[in-house]
Amino acid sequence: MISIQTADFDTGAEIRALQGHGSIGAVVSFTGLVRDMASHGAVTAIELEHYPAMTQRSLETIVEQARSRWPLLGVRVIHRVGYLSAGEQIVLVVVSSAHRHAAFDAAGYIMDFLKSRAPFWKKEYVDGQGHWVEAKVSDESALDRWSQD
Amino acid sequence: MISIQTADFDTGAEIRALQGHGSIGAVVSFTGLVRDMASHGAVTAIELEHYPAMTQRSLETIVEQARSRWPLLGVRVIHRVGYLSAGEQIVLVVVSSAHRHAAFDAAGYIMDFLKSRAPFWKKEYVDGQGHWVEAKVSDESALDRWSQD
Amino acid sequence: MIKLCFFARFREKLGTAEESMTLEGPMTVTALMSLLAGRGGAWQEVFDCPRGIMVAINQEMAALDSTIHDGDEVALFPPVTGG
Amino acid sequence: MIKLCFFARFREKLGTAEESMTLEGPMTVTALMSLLAGRGGAWQEVFDCPRGIMVAINQEMAALDSTIHDGDEVALFPPVTGG
DSSP states (O other), rough: OEEEEEEEEHHHHHHHHHHSSTOOOOOEEEEEEESSSSSSSEEEEEEEEOOOHHHHHHHHHHHHHHHSSSOEEEEEEEEEEEEEETTTTEEEEEEESSSSSHHHHHHHHHHHHHHOOOOOOOOEETTTEEOOOOOOHHHHHHGGOOOOO | OOEEEESSOOHHHHHHTOOTTTTTEEEEEEEOOOOOOEETEEEEEEEEEEEEHHHHHHHHHHHHHHHHHOOEEEEEEEOOOOOEEEEEEEEEEEESSSSSHHHHHHHHHHHHHHHSSSSEEEEEETTTTEEOOOHHHHHGGGGGGOOOO | OOEEEOOHHHHHHHSSEEEEOOOSSSHHHHHHHHHHTOOHHHHHHHSOTTTEEEEETTTEEEETTEEEOTTTTTEOOOOOOOO | OOEEEOOOHHHHHOSEEEEEEEOSSSSSHHHHHHHTTTTTTTHHHHSSSTTTEEEETTTEOOOTOEETTTTOOOEEEOOOOOO
């Protein structure tokens, strides 16, 4: 259900794998890619570092929280680590549910928490120089829309 | 960009086709499937009717509105018509953008308007008996969250 | 002459997908519906009450008080349920 | 003994990914950071100000006033930027 890997993934195959159940009416996928531009120039590649002992657990917690908020029928998360060239796939989240709003919301929720809670760090290479990506305030504030009261 | 067809589609191939551009950071897809259950029993198939002269134009308008609200890099919409068995794919929306919130929001927007504005009608077959699906109030009220002022 | 199109449940109930109709002059969608309801039988059942009826004029969504002109294509159908 | 782990910019700046450290007794994360900053040089630069530092104790996110006990694995890192 959750994979952290250096290998690439096949989005279509992962989506198909979640469509097996007859009561599924909606499948939403999110694919994150290495963009070729950063504020300081053209990005040729990135390097993704993670905290192996914690990353899997952190993603499991995020997925459990999503499952407790929405009636999901399937969840798949793949996050790559290591060197990735511009245009390569970084992350995949696929969620299936009976209804579309649950699937959309859960996929958005998982990505928002993954971005600001899961221990991954991105270094961008511009002209052969590595720069650690700074966290965006917008990633943290994106969590506000999921606060319940 | 917009197809109305009887043939099935390959979600993975459609997503890959929208990933070509280097400034794309996020791709969101929605796949709608024929659920095997309705309120009145087990659904074996559905039949989708549309208004050929209007459907394409209606979807184009919805996509244009989404493009005017979010900075999108690619949009693909496929909606099937005719007989479809339980578990089959009905509709696909794929949106690519530099950033994930634009991609999520635009895909959700397109689906919400498609559901309540595009001229498609669904008949469900339960025990060989066809029943026209009644529109849900929730589909109309889903549009409220996109009202700007 | 205008062209009338019926879809889904309406098409089945009325037993027809489209017809041509002579228009005396511009009229509202509501007036057209009254006229159709006046045919009695299934026509009255479908068009007696404008609630739950959607209308498109020349392939654009329209309202009950929209005006229909000669040469228009007017489609009458139940709320859509695609996707 | 506790295990300290450093990631990303911190790991590079400190020139080390992890170390073992003897703990006199339970202490807060803030106290640990002061202690590390006291080493001077890159350590001071990284841990002088707790703003922009995230901490996990035994692989769970923790706060500046969380208590560290003997045997814990304490990870210190900049805000995450995955996905």
